[in-house]
Amino acid sequence: MTEFYxxxxxxxxxxxxxxxxxxxxxxxxxxxILENWFASHGYLPPQQEGRRPEDLDASNDD
Structure with missing residues (x-):
């Protein structure tokens, strides 16, 4: 890698x-940075945050 780079x-x-x-x-x-790059290029599954099963009910159905 060059010094400038x-x-x-x-x-x-x-x-x-x-x-x-x-x-x-x-x-x-x-x-x-690496985790984001790998996930956005398909090398890692994207991290998803969702609701816990015990917090699900009909009010949050999509």
Whole structure:
């Protein structure tokens, strides 16, 4: 990787960290970026948050 390219990536990484709330380490940021990329490109299933079975009733049917 060229020095210029590495510098651009480092700048983008630092911007990503500063844009996300809470203390985020460099390793956590890289992990989050990779997880998002892998999921959006079909290498990981997308993370879905839903209702717990005991919280389901007719009022939340789609």
């Amino acid at each position: 590495a510098e651009k990536i480092e700048t983008a990484l630092q911007t990503y960290i500063s844009d996300h709330p809470g203390p985020l380490t460099r390793e956590q940021a890289i992990s989050a």
